[in-house]
Amino acid sequence: MFVLDRHGRPLDPCHPARARRLLSAGRAVVHRHTPFVIRLKDRDAATSAIEGVQVGIDPGSKHTGLAVFTDHGGNRSGRYTIRLDHRGAAIRDRLSARAALRRARRSRNLRHRAPRFLNRTRPQGWLAPSLRHRVDTTVSWVARLTRWAPMRAVYVERVAFDTHALSAGKPLQGVEYQQGTLAGYEAREYLLTKWGRACAYCGASGVPLNLDHLHPRSRGGSDRIGNLTLACIRCNQAKNATPVEMFLKGRPALLAKILKQAQAPLRDAAAVNAIRWALWRALEATGLSVHTASGGRTKWNRSRTGAAKSHTLDALHVGHLENVTTWPSTVLVVKATGRGTYARTRTDRYGFPRLRFPRTKQVKGFATGDLVRATVPTGQKAGVHLGRVAVRSTGSFNIATRHGTVQGIGHRHIHLLQRADGYGYTTHPETRHRTTFPPQPEGEGLHTGGIR
Structure with missing residues (x-):
């Protein structure tokens, strides 16, 4: 606490x-x-004698993990974990709908102003609103944690993949190829993301996956990322040292798909890396001591501590460390819900107003989204109800609890616990151990370095 x-x-x-x-x-x-x-x-x-804490950040597209921990000589002890759920997809959809509505109105034979979007310039470092939301929300929560805990340093993933390790690292071979080095983990994490954590040949997922060369090394193939894919143990053994063109000779559609995907760069990696760099610059501006690392190092750290794959545990393993002794058993899930809208109307399909709302958002001292506790003494709704309130001008409110929505609660029975701050809060248990796969026959996949 x-x-x-x-x-x-x-x-x-x-x-x-x-x-x-x-x-x-x-x-x-x-x-x-x-x-x-x-x-x-x-x-x-x-x-008071204050030891101080540090925070690790694992940025993501849909979720961002934050972990507050103490560090003693490289041994970390997790104190508090948060999974931040972004609403970037909702922002993108709203902006697309607004652009389509305006485009349709300009195409009709109506009196309208001339478009003004053609003469606007974007400042340096501009990010799309859906991407900027992810950066601003994460920095906002770091600022909140700084107000509640004596923050000493921040560890953040600045890049998802170390491209230098991918291009300039030495080939994955010998003991390093079997057991994996840090450069090997960069390549593995990149391939897992690129190929959707599934076998490229049969589509199997949730099983151990091996690195497979499309053009075998015994026939002159290289260790470049463009020549690597993922294969389950069965497909990897069936293909063996056969070129992919011969192995998929009877499946031309799949062959063309694999060859095209192998040469195409990972587009999402560029977008995620752009967010991470913008987040790093924003954290640097706060004046905190910021340390950076790559996603490959985070996965390497998790493999040494035996932790499961999650955003919060990734945040706890960011950067240089020796060991992670403990981590919390419960994760606070913070979902960005927004603070409503400034619009006081709703429009029809033609873009004209059809419904009007009150000018004020508060009713009887409450606003929609406030965390409240309602104590109803008698009647069918008797009991204690804890949750988010939806206000009505009549003074009879609805409360969304974890068991469902309770309707028609009088405002006199409601007590305010916390004002709405644009987030919804839930909790769920943390995965404590790494996910395991069924045991494989002895000797299978050892020469190719199985990955998950």
Whole structure:
């Protein structure tokens, strides 16, 4: 749990059991409900010994993992993990719908202004709104964690793949090819993303996958990324040292697809890398000590600690480390929901207003999205209901709880816990161990370095 002193300055986080004892003894009060933050009444940061914490960030397209941890000589201990769910896809769809609506209105025989989008220039470092949202949201949560915990450093993945290790690294062969080095993990992670973590020949997923050369090395093939693909153990053994053209001679459509995909670069990698670089620059501007690493090193760290694949555990393994001793059993899932819209109307299919909304968003002191607790003494809805409220001008509100929506709760029975901040909060258990595959017959796939 996050802890503040009596002046609101951050102290070292504490165990939930200790936070409960402090609250029951009257030494602390609840400062924030989610994430849970307490404020001590009798402590001052100026006279307290503060060790400090660090935060790891694993940026992603749909989800970003954040992990707050302490570090003692390279041994990390996870204290708090957050999975941030972005709404970049919703932003992209809204912008596309708006552009289509405006385009349609300009094409009709109506009185309208001339288009102004042709004379606009984009500043240096411009990102599309859906991408900028991911950067701004992540930086915003780092700033929040800085207010709740004594932040010492930030570890962030600046690139998904180390392209230098892919192009200039030495060939994957011998012991390094079987067991994997850091450069090998860069290549493996790149290929897993490029080929969708499935066998290129039969499409099997959820099984051990091996690196396979489209043109075998015994016939002059190279170790370049464009000559590598993924194959399950059965397809890898069936192909053996056969060129891909001969192996797929009876399946010309699949052959053409594999050859085209092998030569095409990973387009998503460029977009994700652009987000990571923009995030790194934004974090540098905060004045925190920022350390960077690649996604390949993160996976290499996870392989040594035996951790499962998740955004939060990836965040805990970013950068240089010796070991990860513990990590939290519960993850706080923070979903970006937005703060509503400024528009006070809804439009029909022609773009003209058809519905009007009130000018104010608050009703009886509550706004849609507020976290509330309703205590209903009698009636069919009697009980305690905790969740997000949807306000109505009549004063009878709906509350979305984890068990469903309870409708028609009077505002007099509702108590405010936390104002809406544009996010929805849930929790789920963290995967504690690496996902395992069924055992394979002895000797299968050893010469090609099986990967997952």
